[in-house]
Amino acid sequence: MLLIAGVNGRQSAHDKLYWAEWGILYFFAAVPHNPRPIMKITRLFKDFFQSERASGYVLIGTTIISLLLANLLIGQDFVDFFHQKVGFDGPGVHLKLSVEHWINDGLMTIFFLLVGLEIEREVYIGELSSIRNASLPLFAALGGMVFPFLIHLAFNYGLPTQDGGGIPMATDIAFAIGILSLGKRVPYALKVFLTAFAIIDDLGAILVIAFFYTKSLQLLYLLGALGFWALAFLCNRLKVYRIWVYVLLGIGLWYCMLQSGVHATLAGVLLAFAMPFGNGDEQSLSYRVQHALHYPVAFIVLPIFALANTGIIISNTWFSDLQNPNSLGIMLGLVAGKPIGIMAFCGMAVAFGWSRLPGEVTWKHLLAAGILGGIGFTMSIFITLLAFDDATHTNESKMAILAASTIASVLGLAVLSWAGKNQPNTLMPAEDIE
Template structure:
């Protein structure tokens, strides 16, 4: 199966970006547990125009990350793997299973407890890390498996966006939300009028982001809405959507995501760090990501195939799909992001982040080892 240049660019940038994320995470953990701990943690709470530096990264720069995710999803829907309903159903249903089962496992341990709001944490998949590890396996990886995992991760992020909008919105300001949606409507009108200059969309996106921030709805939603307002056209290299997506790949992979990792993985590891492994929140996150993700993905895909709803791609086998399911358990970015929204208690946030890192590490090692063994035997 031939892969488009843009998909290859996306895949390759995620591969390199994943390695940079690993380095930034290790650096952040080292600094947060060093003699510079106070200064390092304090750095991210520096006030800039009324918001902390961490807030600007999580609510500002991450909106750009979701803009890129939205553009990728739009391309998949129009001309990519998701443009054909039968092809789209496999990753769509797989992603659905990969969200429902982990959430159910988490709630099994945390229902009606103070931590039940963390059900969204094990539902997420980190695109950069999962694709980065898949890329490390080299040329033996079937093209369809790359596309399946990419589509699944993108749909997974869309699910996370919906979860954030529905369950993690605080006090809602209806007036500000309506203004943001009004701006979105204007951008859609510009799209319909075939105005392809990106400047009005960027300015409108910034205005929409501001009013979304004031509304209480998380600003990442503004990034996704802007993506679907930018004209897609014929999807060629001349289209505004292609140009913007191409421009954003490198800054997102090598600036925004590393900054997010540095700002959000400064986890202080206490002497008795292992004691938190036994609480229901930690068990829910670990079992949801490591076991729930592959179980949900395989179960829903299997049901879809045996009922004739869709079929496996010719170059993909069930053992390949299981490996992809294991890699989908790498929650990292989105899981940490949802942790920040789900909890307010710093101790709970810190222990949850640590467990996300542990679960993501286990999922990454298991997924890589499984697929390496599978490809060696093929």
């Protein structure tokens, strides 16, 4: 999920801060003003929104606000707000969901649409376009999913919490890249590796959702979803480039998926692969949709999701809660399982000659990337909500995810600093540094 920048790290002039920058300019144009302050304010906002750190900072801030609201300011009322039912039920239409479900099943579909478009782009022209390019991130993703799952299973085998094995398998790309950008003397190739690995990792998480967290199926609605998807592919083949056509088909696909028993967010991924990719230039529909969703997803959708799902009321027993099998499995899976799995599988791939380390990337850098892969946050919380219906298990899992993501962030940044000693800072290509 390249929520902050493309894999190649470049942005054209047309691609820079489209909606945010113009929105600010129009706001200040509506009132009497001095041109100098306007330029300062818009430049500050522009620099902030273009920063790779921005989305990570927003998510961190939203999480802190959510925890404060739930524990110090509003309390249980804040949590209860997201459980209120909103929507309507009518003849043939059933759309009365809790606020939390609207966010998790509705808004997050937009997030997964962007994920799908990014995966599509990488498959066609990016880091996943050849076996040679994709092999090391592929091995990293496999190791980063298998080891955390096995660690969680070792702690929870035969227990009701065994279904949480998918929780430590996920990586939050926005947070991981945000923390990576805080490091000094980071090779640009490491960012490419971490991004590609996280894309494959998220694809694995999507498959986990589809195969392991899908409940009873409603065949009629499933056929309806397949019908809408087929129509979208047909429009693609007929070279239909009107975005509203795919929006309408996407809404139908989403509703049928919601009612079918397959998690509704998968509609976003399916729609992404049905949309015309073309040659991937700035005129293609796929590129334009990515361009339109890039900042809204990073600065609206994900923060709202974090606000709704991290409002955990921390009890006096929080420390002992982190010592139960489920919490230990999640924390050790993310903090230890991720880097161990990534290093083991990458080491095997390099030793057998199947892959090689990217330019300027050392094994120390790879270890740092593996630790940052343990930042599960939004994706792990998302799978938690699918894995458990019990509120106690859900809250314990969220606490474990927050603790593990915090530990992984600090450790990853420390190892990154250690690995970067006496190395040039090449996080961005030289020609992109102004």
